[in-house]
Amino acid sequence: MIGALQVIWLLPGLFLGSFLPWYFFEEPKHIVKTYMLYARAFHEIVSIKFLLLTLISPWKSIRDEYPSGGFNLGEFAQSLTLNITSRVIGFLFRIVTLAIGLAMQVALFVGFLAYIILWFFYPGILIAGIAYLTSTSL
Amino acid sequence: MPSLRFDLWPTRAFAALALKNMFLSPVSLLVYVLALAPFWLRSTATGDYIVVAFITALLFFGLYVVNLFIRRKLEHDEEPVISKNNLGCYITFAVVRRLRNRGNVTLPKLLLAASGTKRGLFILRQLGKEQKEFLQRCMEGVSKRDDVLLFIGEAVECAKELGEKRVDSNAILFAFFKRGGVFKEFLNECDVSLDDVRTILKWEGFHEKISQREWLFHPHRLVRSLGTIGRSWVQGYTNDLDMITRDVSGYVVWEGEHRGVLVHEKEIEIAVQEGRERSCRMWDICCASRSWRRASRSHGSSFSRRRNSCPGSASRMRCCSVR
Numbered sequence: 496m497i498g499a500l501q502v503i504w505l506l507p508g509l510f511l512g513s514f515l516p517w518y519f520f521e522e523p524k525h526i527v528k529t530y531m532l533y534a535r536a537f538h539e540i541v542s543i544k545f546l547l548l549t550l551i552s553p554w555k556s557i558r559d560e561y562p563s564g565g566f567n568l569g570e571f572a573q574s575l576t577l578n579i580t581s582r583v584i585g586f587l588f589r590i591v592t593l594a595i596g597l598a599m600q601v602a603l604f605v606g607f608l609a610y611i612i613l614w615f616f617y618p619g620i621l622i623a624g625i626a627y628l629t630s631t632s633l
Numbered sequence: 634m635p636s637l638r639f640d641l642w643p644t645r646a647f648a649a650l651a652l653k654n655m656f657l658s659p660v661s662l663l664v665y666v667l668a669l670a671p672f673w674l675r676s677t678a679t680g681d682y683i684v685v686a687f688i689t690a691l692l693f694f695g696l697y698v699v700n701l702f703i704r705r706k707l708e709h710d711e712e713p714v715i716s717k718n719n720l721g722c723y724i725t726f727a728v729v730r731r732l733r734n735r736g737n738v739t740l741p742k743l744l745l746a747a748s749g750t751k752r753g754l755f756i757l758r759q760l761g762k763e764q765k766e767f768l769q770r771c772m773e774g775v776s777k778r779d780d781v782l783l784f785i786g787e788a789v790e791c792a793k794e795l796g797e798k799r800v801d802s803n804a805i806l807f808a809f810f811k812r813g814g815v816f817k818e819f820l821n822e823c824d825v826s827l828d829d830v831r832t833i834l835k836w837e838g839f840h841e842k843i844s845q846r847e848w849l850f851h852p853h854r855l856v857r858s859l860g861t862i863g864r865s866w867v868q869g870y871t872n873d874l875d876m877i878t879r880d881v882s883g884y885v886v887w888e889g890e891h892r893g894v895l896v897h898e899k900e901i902e903i904a905v906q907e908g909r910e911r912s913c914r915m916w917d918i919c920c921a922s923r924s925w926r927r928a929s930r931s932h933g934s935s936f937s938r939r940r941n942s943c944p945g946s947a948s949r950m951r952c953c954s955v956r
Contacts, residue, residue, distance in 0.1 A: 502642070502647065502648055502651035502652075505642075505643055505648055506648075509648055509707075513702075513706050513707075514702055514706075517702060517705065517706050518698070518702070521705075522701070522705070525705075532852040533852050535852065536852035536853070536855050536856045537855075539856045539860060540855065540856060540859045540860060613694070617694060617695075617698070620691065621691060621695060624687070624688065624691050628688070
């Protein structure tokens with residue numbers, strides 16, 4: 496019981512000295528850092544820059560060399576068909592991956608924004624909520 | 634110079650415990666449920682759930698914030714102490730949580746608390762004993778009348794000796810072992826000297842540091858487990874390169890009995906054969922590598938060679954690479 500009283504005596508100091516600086520400065524920094532870490536991780540897993548740079552590159556570097564030393568329409572058409580097919584498949588896979596990557600980044604950013612706004616506005620919302628509850632009767 | 638004292642109440646760890654009991658205990662959760670019940674009842678009557686859902690969300694977010702604050706600022710032992718003259722501030726949360734009747738701390742209570750934490754139990758297991766055996770053997774060596782302040786001073790010195798910033802179970806147990814008497818007899822029973830205990834405690838500190846794992850969806854873990862998808866799909870690796878990256882990330886298992894590298898088995902076999910033919914004894918290979926692929930290949934080769942040469946020692950093997 497005495498211990499609980501000691502803690503009550505300690506609470507104002509903890510609230511002013513630890514809680515407020517943590518709530519308004521340290522934790523927001525931590526939230527931003529965490530967001531950056533996740534954004535970087537998602538970028539590492541699905542790199543939007545590389546996807547754009549290699550959007551129409553052949554799929555898994557599968558390509559055929561064009562015939563050298565004399566023109567052979569049959570062989571040329573065969574290589575051309577394979578190369579185009581490889582590039583189309585690469586494009587399809589990468590465009591889907593690009594969409595997934597973008598969706599992941601957008602969802603992460605929206606989540607981060609919602610969380611940090613809620614974090615900053617929570618004390619105000621709490622006070623407003625308590626005021627509303629005390630003003631209305633059950 | 635102000636005198637030293639030992640008081641657990643005005644400490645972060647004790648504040649953490651008190652706040653947890655106040656806001657996050659099962660009793661307080663029951664109080665929240667009872668407080669919210671009239672609002673939910675009214676909502677079921679009127680059919681309007683928006684207000685009550687809002688109030689509930691507000692309450693639980695508040696509890697989440699309190700819990701986060703306790704974890705980050707009060708339980709966290711790296712935070713600065715409230716008073717440097719109060720040795721109680723240096724005791725870790727894990728020990729304080731285990732103490733009974735924190736207003737009147739005695740050495741038997743400290744012994745019980747230190748031997749009951751996760752680290753304390755681990756240390757005792759390393760000595761080949763369980764907590765019950767340890768307490769039965771050593772409880773008679775401490776008395777309620779022993780000076781706690783003096784003992785905590787010794788424990789602080791032990792913590793410094795072990796390279797720790799706070800007084801955790803390891804430092805407290807070390808201070809007890811240094812007292813001699815029944816503790817020395819206990820160590821003799823375990824067939825270890827005080828120097829051995831020091832080594833065990835240092836090793837335990839290292840084990841404690843490396844055994845802290847990242848949580849399942851930590852960004853680093855996500856990159857480690859899903860990175861190959863990114864490399865394969867984004868950069869358009871060939872099938873062979875994909876296979877290597879999959880092998881490296883998926884099969885390099887350094888835990889338990891499956892410790893080892895399983896890539897390039899053919900090359901490893903050739904290397905082992907060459908090693909045998911030339912009676913090569915250089916099993917501890919450090920390879921300066923230009924790329925990680927080459928490093929992993931040499932890594933796997935040296936490990937496999939050691940394992941094949943002395944199969945019984947596989948669990949103690951380590952290969953290192955220099956980049």
